[in-house]
Amino acid sequence: MTNLFNKKMKRWPAWVVMLFCVVALMLIGTQRDSGPSTPQERIESISQRLACPTCDGESVYESRGAASQAIRKEIARQVADGQLTDSQIVKAIDDSYTADLKLVPGGTGFDALIWILPIVLLVVAIAGLVVVFKRWKTQGSLTATDADRDLVETALRQVSENRDS
Amino acid sequence: MLAVSINAAIGRGAILLGLLTCLSGIAITVAGIRKHDLRALKSAPRYAYLAFAAALLAFIMMERALITRDFSMKYVQQVGSRDTPALFNFTAVWSALEGSILLWLLALTGLIAAVARKFRARVGDELLAWAMVVMFVVGLFFFLLSFGPANPFAMGALGVNDGPGPNPLLQNHILVLFHPPILYVGYVGFTVPFAFAMAALITGRVGEGWLLETRRWTLYAWGFLTVGIILGSWWSYEVLGWSGVWAWDPVENASFLPWLTGTAYLHSVLVQERRGMLRVWNLSLVIATFSLTILGTFLTRSGVINSVHAFSAGSVGPWLLTFFAIIVVVAIFLVGRRGDQLRSPGAIDSPLSREGAFLANNVLFSIFAFVVLLGTVFPLIVEALNNRRIVVGEPFFDRMTMPLGLTLLFLMAIAPVLPWRKASQEVLRDRLFWPAWCGVGALALSVIVGADGWASLAAFALGGFAAGAALRQIALASRRQGWRGVVGRANGGMVVHIGVIIIAVAFSASSSYTRTQEFVMKVGETVTFADHTFTFEGLSLESDDVKTSVKAAIRIDGDSVYSPARSKYIKQGMDIGTPSVKTGFVNDLYITLEGNVRTTDTEARIKIFVKPLIMWLWIGGALMALGTVLAAFPGKRRQPTAPVSADSVLTQSTTDEHV
Structure with missing residues (x-):
């Protein structure tokens, strides 16, 4: 009875209900995605996109150094000013330094390679898998020879003898 | 003050002794293999023990130098201080480059000695003998580093009576005592599977023997690396003051890269053990994992990349890069030479099978490792080719790895319920039903408590799905095997999965909702x-x-x-x-x-x-460690005749499952 109930429950209507629930919940969740809710959180978010100009590979967000404090102050000033978007603030601060402070490489020129290469690798890997699976499919399963069958029979006999003894 | 310190003299002598011991170990073992001289082969473990004793003596002399404040030595002048508290004075040994290499040597030779002891009764076996040779070669390289460019026992300037002590970040938390040694044991641990893989290629015994010999060694190395990384995150969180646990810093990435390829290997090795397939792939993963520990050390210890976690730079760069290049060239040559033997006659019947899922898992882990490596070295490439300095930071890594992480979570949900060979729709529907509802439950709970953002919500839902699949496997195994349901590779692996899921969920929550x-x-x-x-x-x-x-x-x-x-x-x-x-x-x-x-x-x-949810990161890490230990215990032995693959499609829907 339980098994039958279990089987009936797992039929396609239950999966459709599940899918509906997932879509509905995702819609509810993503609709209220509001990003940074306070000016302070906006400052933190922007500071995560800029490198500290004087540190060992830290972002402005991570660094406690004087240069990062100065950049954070500038971000706070821009945020309070309310004139620029986050990306414009990042660009303005990056432009004011000779070093490249952006932590995300650009999507053009040589820097674009960092974005393209992983995608190329993914495409090659998927294509490779498709080719390999096709080859495996056409190759088919190996057929057991009489010698193989003898080997298996001997092994099974030994196992049952060991168990009996 | 003596012109030559007794600590430096004995320490340097010990390094020289270790160097000569490894050299002798290589010569004697190779000669023993060539001449089939069992007496020579039987002496190999003694060289391993002596190399360990030499490294231990060198380490003790360095500790003695720091404890007795022997400021005639350059290294003590650099990291020692009369005022440093005893604990941080002890850990000062590994607070800069030369001492770190000394700690590495201690862990490496300890491991070589342990392998020699474990297999001492079978030293006549050519595979084991070649594995010892490879380990001696690695030992020799690190003794050479310590004797040459990273000499910790060099004499310092005259008349120095005090030093600055270790970097302040290395003397304000107890984890400095645990994180580096544990991480190093993880790093050097991968020397064992690498040595056996190379030995298999040299001897031509490329079957499953070397895998089985190194199964537990690999698992322990991976476990130590995992715990080392988690402790590093904890330490960073408690000390650096920016409230994060992971920043995709080059030093962090250097530890994460071998972890990624090592994790891929732990999964794909199951396919070779069960089906005799993926031989070249597994060899490549083992070689890549070991090479990445060397490449990572080069990146972080040569000074080519700056990092807040590096604490040192020195002249070891060219040595490490050369060693890395030699490993890669020799490995490729050996794999090429055994090409015919490495071909597998088998085939993966369907992508919807356990082995198909492992293959997909391996592809994702490899791409993940590639993204991390590319992001880490890209500034170097740009500087070399374009004469321009750029920084690649957290936003790049987050953007690129997030879809990979989510797909891996999805695979973690699917793979445990898949049978070997082929899964029918009925089987999938049956086995995935409740885990999928766990995912929906997790999503609903997240929405109720106010979570937002599609990536975080997807992580919570997939985390619930994967946790449901793992718990289902543990429940089924416990029903069949009692307490042994959490012991053994498959069941312990599920405990590790739960640890990973907890970390993924906690990481997602702490990143998104701070x-x-x-x-x-x-x-x-x-x-x-x-x-x-x-x-x-x-x-x-x-x-x-x-x-x-x-x-x-x-x-x-x-x-x-x-x-x-x-x-x-x-x-x-x-x-x-x-x-x-x-x-x-x-x-x-x-x-x-x-x-x-x-x-x-x-x-x-x-x-x-x-x-x-920060505390759940540490709980997840502890579960991963526990799962690794459980996975290393022998599980219930399967009857040799028990079925291990999916039944025929006709009977599949009616049978109980076998994992």
Whole structure:
């Protein structure tokens, strides 16, 4: 009875209900995605996109150094000013330094390679898998020879003898 | 003061002894293999023990030099100090490059000695003999490093009576005692599977023998690396003051790269053991994992990449790069030479099978490793080719790895329920039903508690799905095998999965829902933030021989007092902030004292971070460690005749499952 109930429950209507629930919940969740809710959180978010100009590979967000404090102050000033978007603030601060402070490489020129290469690798890997699976499919399963069958029979006999003894 | 320190003389002698021992070990073992001389082969373990004794003696002499404040030695002048507390004076050995290599040597030779002891009864076996040779070669390289470019026993300038002590960041938390040694054991642990893989290629015994011999060694190496990484994150969280646990820093990436390929290997090795397939792939993964430990060491110890975690740079770069190149060239040559033998006659019947899922898992882990490696070295490439300096940071890694992480979570949900060979729709529907509802439940709970953002919601849903699949496997195994249901590779692996899922969910929550606010507070003032009250009760001064600290007293919710501080390390002149954390199961309240403060100030800048689910990162890490130990225990032996693959399609829907 339980098994039958279990089987009936797992039929396609239950999966459709599940899918509906997932879509509905995702819609509810993503609709209220509001990003940074306070000016302070906006400052933190922007500071995560800029490198500290004087540190060992830290972002402005991570660094406690004087240069990062100065950049954070500038971000706070821009945020309070309310004139620029986050990306414009990042660009303005990056432009004011000779070093490249952006932590995300650009999507053009040589820097674009960092974005393209992983995608190329993914495409090659998927294509490779498709080719390999096709080859495996056409190759088919190996057929057991009489010698193989003898080997298996001997092994099974030994196992049952060991168990009996 | 002696012109030549006794510590330096004995230490350097020990390094030379280790170097000559490894050299002799290689010569004797190779000669024994060539001449089939069992007596020569039987002596190999003795060389391993002697190399370990030499490394241990060198380590002890360095500790003795630091403890007795032997400032005639350059290294003690660099990292020693008369004022450093005993614990941090002990850990000062690995606080800079030369001492780190010494610790590496100690772990490596200890491991070689352990392997020699474990297999001492079978030293006549050519596979084991070649594995010993490879390990001696690796040992020789590190002894050479320690004897040449990273000599910890060099004499220093005359007349120096004190030093600055270790970097301040390396003397304000107990984890400095645990994180580096554990991480190093993880790194060097991969030498064992690498040595056996190379031995298999040299001898032509490329079957499954070497895999089985090194199964537990690999698992332990992976476990140590995992725990080392988690402890590193914890340490970073407690010390650096920016409230994060992972920043995709080059040093962090250097430890993560071998972890990724090592994890891929632990999965794909199952396909070779069960089906005799993926031989070249598994060999490549083992070689890649070991090579990446060397490449990572090069990147972080040569000074080519700056990192807040590096603490040292030296002239070892060309040596490490050359060694890395030799490993790669020799490995490719050997794999090429055994090409015919490495071909597998089998085939994976369907992508919807356990082995198909492992293959997909391996592809994803490899791409993940490639992204991390590319992001780490890309600034170097741009500088070399374009003569331009760029920084690749957290936003790049987050953007690129997030879809990979989510897909891996999805695979973690699917793979455990898939049978070997082929799965029918009925089987999938049956086995995935309740885990999928667990995912929906997790998603619903997330939405109810206010979660937003599609990536985080997807992580919670997939985490629930994967946890459901893992718990289902444990429940089924426990029903069949009792307490042994959590022991053995498959079942212990499910415990590891649960640990990974907890970490993924906690990481996603802490990254997405951290709330921050900075307050300028007057003494006695109370502020409310995130439903908590924070009262600033004043500043106090504490000083000892090493540092002067200004501490702020912050009372949370009228209860306990927490004291973030800013410390000035006297000798280094460095100003270090130390956060104070109120830890909880739901949220951590992470408080830092900002800016320059004096005890006479009547106000202070206090920054408060509310970090959700941080404690679950450490709980997840502990579960991963526990799962690794459980996986190393022998599980219930399957009857040799018991079925291990899916039944025929006709009977599949009616049979119970077998994992």
